[in-house]
Amino acid sequence: MGVGPEAINGGVVDLGNSKSKVRRKILNEDDEDVAGENRCWIKFRFFGSCLSTGSKVESSVSGSSSQYAESKSTNETSRDQPVAPVISSSTTSNAESVPSTPKIEEELKIASQLRKFSYNELKLATRNFRPDSLLGEGGFGCVFKGWVNENGITPVKPGTGLTVAVKTLNHDGLQGHREWLAEVSYLGELIHPHLVKLIGYCIEDDQRLLVYEFMPRGSLENHLFKRSLPLPWSIRMKIAVDAAQGLAYLHEEAERPVIYRDFKTSNILLDVDYNAKLSDFGLAKDAPEGDKTHVSTRVMGTYGYAAPEYVMTGHLTAKSDVYSFGVVLLELLTGRRSMDKSRPNGEHNLVEWARPYLGERRRFYKLIDPRLEGRFSIKGAQQAVQLAARCLSREAKIRPAMSEVVEALEPLPGLTDMASSSSYFQAMSAARAGGSSLNARMGNRLQPPARSPSMPNRYYGSPYHNNSNNVPPFQSPVAKKS
Structure with missing residues (x-):
């Protein structure tokens, strides 16, 4: 316990x-x-x-x-x-x-x-x-x-x-x-x-x-990706609130502000009541002081979670953590890993796959973990998707502060407007099920034409990934000391 x-x-x-x-x-x-x-x-x-x-x-x-x-x-x-x-x-x-x-x-x-x-x-x-x-x-x-x-x-x-x-x-x-x-x-x-x-x-x-x-329920990563039973919606949102409060404390409340630098599902541990706590501070850095806008440091962390401006320049700010939080929030919503090469081309990088749906209110349901089977709040999911989009903004200045993230998330675990009781969601699910049955009956008629050996394979994956999980990632430029 x-x-x-x-x-x-x-x-x-x-x-x-x-x-x-x-x-x-x-x-x-x-x-x-x-x-x-x-x-x-x-x-x-x-x-x-x-x-x-x-x-x-x-x-x-x-x-x-x-x-x-x-x-x-x-x-x-x-x-x-x-x-x-x-x-x-x-x-x-x-x-x-x-x-x-x-x-x-x-x-x-x-x-x-x-x-x-x-x-x-x-x-x-x-x-x-x-x-x-x-x-x-x-x-x-x-x-x-x-x-x-x-x-x-x-x-x-x-x-x-x-x-x-x-x-x-x-x-x-x-x-x-x-x-x-x-x-x-x-x-x-x-x-x-x-x-x-x-x-x-x-x-x-x-x-x-x-x-x-001792944290008896282990890591969020295990619960999201390695368990047969999906985490309930309310627990996912509770974990998001807890983790956001931890980051907000580091950024805005600690006597000396801290940049966590390695926020991801495997570093979020759960106690017996699913209270979430941040672990592993080996990569943490003191936040910049005075007139400094960033900390210049070697680029360290984990692919799929690191903010793009940090990867490219080595300039570390609290908004780098906010981006990482956005990735984890997206993982909680979708049930997908931040990087997963077992998925089809174009879906390896979670953020790049999700971007087209983040700004479209009527298509948000495509982002929600299908294992939830409609047991999620429609209003809560819409608000969480919108918040994730803000956190994942390519411009660091546009991302919210973690205290704003906490404020936006706190009401979500208690919302009860379940999608499974919505006539729109039921109709949509029926249409998808019907489409799947039709595709099965059509069989090979829906298969694309065979590719000619001379036709080049188009690649829609993330620039963060190479051809194999075992291939070392690219070397990112690191800024000199400012």
Whole structure:
């Protein structure tokens, strides 16, 4: 069961300006050295990568988050693709990239009220990182289920005490110490009902682990795309509201505004009551200050979710997150992935496929997940589609602020004008069913003429995609420091 903020013994340390200085130093290093690391992320393929014979727990390197879910099979891979790998002419060894413990302890002053676990305590809490304790994996490392004392750090018997999720650092991966430190820096400071609660951490020799509240329903990605039963409309809209509130807090309410940079379904976790919380802050950045309009940084994130202006220029703003939210809202509406090459040409990229329907009020129903079978609010769906269109505007300035998004979404979960009771929807469904039957009877008469071998194949897909899911994505230009 998910654990709320009241169950955590501790709080936020107020270090004034020194806190911000430490965080800026830690999290903006990539602005100083955009090409200083190998960021070519690859997909996790083999279950054995997560489990090793020694104390070292190996994992994957992935464009997807280190989300966890009670039902996720470890040989399943996300279809997310990294936005733009930045290839360095020289790579840095893990020994060089992980600072010594005394140095890191100084940097961790901002999180001094988090619980500090020993490696052995977390090893016992997860039953020696057993395979049946594995919840999921991602770019940072593997995530294991564990049990600790309600108000302390002592391991307890499974099923008792406080259930936690323990994220381990992948020693061989390309997301490493910097992302680990970013996670501690942000979640050690930011407390909100729609951000996953960081309970504690472990730093011991080369071991880097993080301990979170356990989210029993796993990720939104699993519920939308990997379950046979579709999420009900009201729950989809509730999740949209919760996630929007989390982003609005980061952008507009936090003492120091934050750009999340990796908003997607796999980073939205659900508690037992389907309350949504944002996880994985390894790519988060401090928002620009003063007269600055953007943060210039390497292009990182996930294909299909990244804002076009960010992909092309490397200029990161809060409106980049708003675009990503629009993509997730579209996924909630359609039940389709942001990128899906298993679909016909022209439908690989969700946003490009959906654009023709976003501005046409009478055709909005073509966007709604057919698995809902009319069990959705007509008014709510129309308003959500219009909001998605605003969030997905090609011009960043036109996109709404997240507080506006929250205001627009909040009434939608409670609307009860179900499409299934609408005579218009019933007639439309009957017409579609009749058309399908007619097509089946017509058989080959409706088939297009055979294509001549000399005729070129026209390609209607997204420019974000190459010919295969296994082909590395294109290299995006990254702006220099402004």
